Amino acid sequence: MMANVGVEPRTQAAPSAGTSAGETPVPVVAEKPVRCAVRGVTKAFGTTPILRGVDLEIREGSFAVLVGSSGCGKSTLLRLVAGLEEADTGSLWLAGKDVTRLPPRDRDIAMVFQSYALYPHLTVKDNLAFGLKLRGTPAAEVASRIREASAMLGLDALLERLPKQLSGGQRQRVAMGRAIVRRPSIFLFDEPLSNLDAALRAEVRVEIRRLHDRLGATTLYVTHDQVEAMTLADTLWVMNKGLVEQKGAPLEVYERPCTRFVATFLGSPQMNMESGVLVTKDGATYAEGGGLSVKVDEDRFGSALTRGRKVEIGVRPHDFVPARSGAAACSLKVEIVEALGFEAFAHGWLRASGPRIIARLDAEEARRVKTGDTLPLAVDPTKVHLFDPETGRALDAE
Amino acid sequence: MARLSFAVIAALVLLLGAARARAETVVVWHAYRGDEEAALQAVSRTYEREHPGVTIDLLAIPHDAYSAKLGAAVPRGHGPHLFVDPHERLGFYLREKIVAPIGDGLDDATRRALDPAALAAVTLDGVAYGVPIAGKALLLFVNDALLPKAPPTMEELAALVVPGGYPLAYEATSAFFHAPFMHAFGARMLDDADHFAFFGDDAARSLDFVRDLSRAGAVPEEASGALVKQLFVTGKVAAVISGPWLAAELREEAKGLRYHTEPLPIVRATGNPMRSYVTIEAAIATPIATPAARAFARWLASHDAAVVRARRGRQAVTTSSAWEDPQIEADAELQSFREAARTGVVTPVTPAMRAAWVPANQAILKALREDMTAKDALLQAKHRWEDTMRPPPPPASPAPGLALGGLVLLGLAALALRRARAAGFAAELRASMPAYRYVTHAAITVGLLVVFPLAAGALTSLFAGTRDAPVYVGLANYLGILTARGGDLLGHGSFYLTLLVTVVWTVVNVSLHVGIGVAVGSLLSRSWMKIRAVYRILLILPWAVPSYVTALAWKGMFHRQFGAINAILTWLGAEPVSWFSHFSTAFAANVATNVWLGFPFMMVVTMGALTSISKDVLEAAEVDGATRWQRFRLVTLPLLKPALLPAVVLGAVWTFNMFNVVFLVSGGEPDGATDILVSEAYRWAFTKDAQYGYAAAYAVLIFGLLAVSSRVMSRRLGDPEAA
Known part of the structure; x- marks a missing residue:
């Protein structure tokens, strides 16, 4: 079933819908306990379904990133966890407690918004103190937590300023500080870097990961940016059309995408796709089509490899290598070369009217290649991905 | 030949000129309607027929504006030659120099034909100022x-x-x-x-x-x-x-x-x-009345004109012979009008x-x-x-005032001189010339429409007496106001008591305006409210209706016996309340009306300001643990403040001077207790013997109070950056 692709079987995870709130979901294996669990949640706005039965769990201290294209429902899912939206069906568990119908203030969460959502009328210090004061935290405790967070984020010089007197990056740090002082059971980030410029984004990205490691906090982070997703996540949850399509460690997901969507969503430039069939040559299985003929990894795909089967062949641009003559998997007719300095991308096609193909070249090669050249390319069989053209699923994940 | 043609032309010019001189127009103002107006028109047409070359130009003026229009037009020579008005106002008109002796308008024959009591009514110190035409009594x-x-x-x-x-x-x-x-x-x-x-x-x-x-x-x-x-x-x-x-x-x-x-x-x-008190209506002469105008006035009292006015206009005419007309003699209603006028007491003037x-x-x-x-x-x-009726303050010597004014002018001149002598002044002035040109027309307009009336009003406050014979009294008007004219400082009608009422009035009203406006505005901004647009229009309506209409409607609703509010109270089994007989209830009635008028403004301001509050910020507060009320109090309200503050200052000034509601709803009842400063000032100017100087001093004090308090309010409530 598509809905549960990549999600571990339920038996291993937290409570079923009937479990009472008092029971802690105890995992069978000796892992850290589940801090946040989403069970079969659906949500529709009017007649438009946004979430179509999502399951998700985050273990204590882990950094989970929800990634997907816009409109896939990842922000809605985050807001459901925060309590800013209410699920139509399904349940939400935080620290073993059913919070499905609880208001945000009873969930012990902190959230960093894309717009930072600082209180414009309060100074940085008061922004930090706001949530603590509402909870009746003693003044001395408030002061010490602000001191701590402020030192951690370098806000000392800004404490008396109003948000409008801060730069974007500074506001971002205050927003994080506001979450940190709360010491919540889980941190929620809603695309927190998208309002920053590229250089600052890279800097803050690292800072967020460092803070997470330092605080050992459980984090749910929503982004559409695959670089953030890849670099920050302990566990990556790729969402598509209201469903979780795949979960796993970032590299695992990158190397073994279980659907065509995941394969093309992660990685830049996108994975190249060609339609083809499976053939047997010299006792080995090849995928051929659209001017491409690549040997496939029989260990990986096993019994899914039946002769004559129609497949989608996926090769990442970085997995093409220049071929010695005769051993080429394909020949790329180069239309344009994008030189980035340390590497380059050759754009072109394998045959007329075929899909556009991109191959990575190293800087040295790029210097030799010109528009109109024909470039022989080879591919390591372990880097060839095969998908069913009908279902879009990887042949090894069927 | 040339000489002859010149003579012909000269003769023609003279003749034409003479003809034009004979075609004279008599302008007559009146406040008649219906039959009385028709009768006056009929007798005017008759007069025109009988006196070719004379045109009677009748102008009907609404009753409410009558006296004010006369006061504005006549002293400047623009008014009528004659006007028809009750005799009661003669004394006032005489003082304001709006009327002149009627002279040959009342010749001996006419005098003999008129009711002596009516004649006496239009005569002040032996001089007659109009021709009496009708008497009216209860x-x-x-x-x-x-x-x-x-x-x-x-x-x-x-x-x-x-x-x-x-x-x-x-x-x-x-x-x-x-x-x-x-x-x-x-x-x-x-x-x-x-x-x-x-x-x-x-x-x-x-x-x-x-x-x-x-x-x-x-x-x-x-x-x-x-x-x-x-x-x-x-x-x-x-x-x-x-x-x-x-x-x-x-x-x-x-x-x-x-x-x-x-x-x-x-x-x-x-x-x-x-x-009953009897009112004598008279055709009164203004200072620009011509002999033709006086002749027309005389004719109005003639037998023929009186008969038409009695028959058609249903007037109890003062011309005795008209009552011998058989048709009039047989008219019981007219006879009763005449009887009432004859037996009544002519109102003193x-x-x-x-x-x-x-x-x-x-x-x-x-x-x-x-x-x-x-x-x-x-x-x-x-x-x-x-x-x-207390005597006006004694004339003061203008010397100290003039000396002070002179000193101020000298000081300003000295400052200007010093500025002009400063290095680079000429170059700076030249450079700023285009800027000055841009603002000239605005400065002139503001000067004429704002500064000049303000200065004129302030100057008036230094005078007592009539408009035409003002007496400089220095600061005596202010002294009178500030010492409660020698009476109890917190006694009836004293400045301080009225000020206290005004302040309470302003504070109560503005608080309710802001409270209700913000509450309703926030409610209307909620996405779950259905048909919000309809509510919004309904709630803005009170604001769109002219305030005096609303005020009069509320006054009617608060009527002791026939008002809707007491009807509801009675229906609910409560005792009807005599709203305007106690300060608290009369004040509450005023406040209810003014709140009804005032909250839509705050509501609109609130709704506008709410759209600028980011949804994220409210959600952040929600996540931070704020309840609905805490979100409103700690986030929404402080963020509304910058938009509400100017509205509050403005609302406070409007309410402080909300003449319409106080004047029309409670009318100061009971006994002037609910009067605020402006309505009090109005009374001094327009119902208490036209003490314009005294009223102007009130106005200057109100202006000063508002100027100072709105500044203080802006400072005190202003955002931390401004402070």
Whole structure:
């Protein structure tokens, strides 16, 4: 079933819908306990379904990133966890407690918004103190937590300023500080870097990961940016059309995408796709089509490899290598070369009217290649991905 | 040849000139409507036919604006040659130099033809200023269906039983309508020395008498003219006391109603007749009246014109011979009008009389509401009359003022000189020239429309006396106001008491405006509210309706006997409230009206400001643990503040000066207690003997108070950055 692709079987995870709130979901294996669990949640706005039965769990201290294209429902899912939206069906568990119908203030969460959502009328210090004061935290405790967070984020010089007197990056740090002082059971980030410029984004990205490691906090982070997703996540949850399509460690997901969507969503430039069939040559299985003929990894795909089967062949641009003559998997007719300095991308096609193909070249090669050249390319069989053209699923994940 | 043609041309020019000179226009202003206007037009056309070359230019002016328009036009030479007006205002007009002696408009023949009492009414210190044309006095209108013939005494009339209604209705709280009772009890408004005389035992007995009528349910309480008419037309009252104007209105509005008129009955307790005050309408000459105008005035009083005016205009004309006309002689209604005018007391025209109405009205109201005994109320009225009529402050030497002004001017000149001598001034000035050019027209406009009237008003506050004979009194007006004219500093009508009321009024109103406005505005901004647009329009409506319309509607709703609010209270089983007889309820009525008028503004400001508050910020607060109320108090409200603050300052200034509501709803009742500073200033200028200087001093004080307090308010409530 598509809905549960990549999600571990339920038996291993937290409570079923009937479990009472008092029971802690105890995992069978000796892992850290589940801090946040989403069970079969659906949500529709009017007649438009946004979430179509999502399951998700985050273990204590882990950094989970929800990634997907816009409109896939990842922000809605985050807001459901925060309590800013209410699920139509399904349940939400935080620290073993059913919070499905609880208001945000009873969930012990902190959230960093894309717009930072600082209180414009309060100074940085008061922004930090706001949530603590509402909870009746003693003044001395408030002061010490602000001191701590402020030192951690370098806000000392800004404490008396109003948000409008801060730069974007500074506001971002205050927003994080506001979450940190709360010491919540889980941190929620809603695309927190998208309002920053590229250089600052890279800097803050690292800072967020460092803070997470330092605080050992459980984090749910929503982004559409695959670089953030890849670099920050302990566990990556790729969402598509209201469903979780795949979960796993970032590299695992990158190397073994279980659907065509995941394969093309992660990685830049996108994975190249060609339609083809499976053939047997010299006792080995090849995928051929659209001017491409690549040997496939029989260990990986096993019994899914039946002769004559129609497949989608996926090769990442970085997995093409220049071929010695005769051993080429394909020949790329180069239309344009994008030189980035340390590497380059050759754009072109394998045959007329075929899909556009991109191959990575190293800087040295790029210097030799010109528009109109024909470039022989080879591919390591372990880097060839095969998908069913009908279902879009990887042949090894069927 | 050339010489001849020149002579011909010269002769033609002369002839044409002469012809043009003969075609003279007489401009006449009047406030007549209906039949009276038609009659005046008819006699004018006749006059024009009989006097070729004279054009009578009639101009009907609404009654309310009449006196103000005369006061504005005539002194500048733009007004009419003649105007028709009741004689009561003659004294005032004379002081304002709006009228001139009628001279040959009243020749001996005309004088002989006129009613002597009417002649006396238009004569001041032996000089006649107009030609009397008609007299008007109160009489009894009797509904034929309920009462074929009125009984001879007031006591018998009041004892009649009218199921679901009243035997008698009249504007009981008006001194003018009370006058017949006053006269029947042997009291009078002014004594021979022209001093207030409506006090003492006789006057008090007249008030006790009508209070008893009211207690016995014989007359409706505090009826307005409109209510009296309505009760009469709907057959809810057997008889009403009113004047010929009611007959004119009934002819237009209640054609089917069968009624007749009778003289006012006698009061059995004293055996005296009820004599009304009589108003003599006259064609009054202005200083620009021409001989032709005076001739027309004379003709208005002629037999022929009087007959037309009586027959067609239904006027009780003052020309005796007209009453011998057979048709008029046979007209019972006209005869009763004449009888009422003949037996009445011609209203005195002195400033003392003008100043007597307001205190007398207040005393009558208090006695009828039984807030005070009649005797005390009247004594208080006497004191108030004396307060109004107190002599103006002595003229002050303008020397100190002029010296101060001179010094200030000198100082300014010195400063300007120093500035002009400074290095680079000329170059700077040249560089700024284009900028000055851009703002010139705005500066001139603002100067003419704002600065000049303000300065003129401020200057007026240094004077006493009339417009044409102002007397410089220095700061005496201010001194009078600030020392409560020597009376109790927190006594009735003192500046400080009124200021206190005004401040309470402003604070209560603005708090409610902001409270309700913000609450409703926030509610309307909620996405779950269905048909928000409809609510929004409905709630803005009170704001869109002209405020005086709303104020009058609310005043009607608060009426003791006929108002909707008491009707609801009664329906709920509560006692009806006499809203305007106590300070707290009258004040509450004013506040209710003004809140109704004022909250939509704050609501609109709130809704506008709410759209600028980011949803994320509220959600952040929600995640931070704030309840709905905490989110509103700690986030929404502080974020609304920058937008609300100017609105609050503005609202405070408007409310501080909310003349319409106070004047129209409570009218200062009870007894001026709910008056605020502006309505108090208005009373000094327009109902208390035209003390413009004194009123202007009030206005300057109000201006100063507002200027200072709005600055302080902006500072105190301003955002932390500005502070």
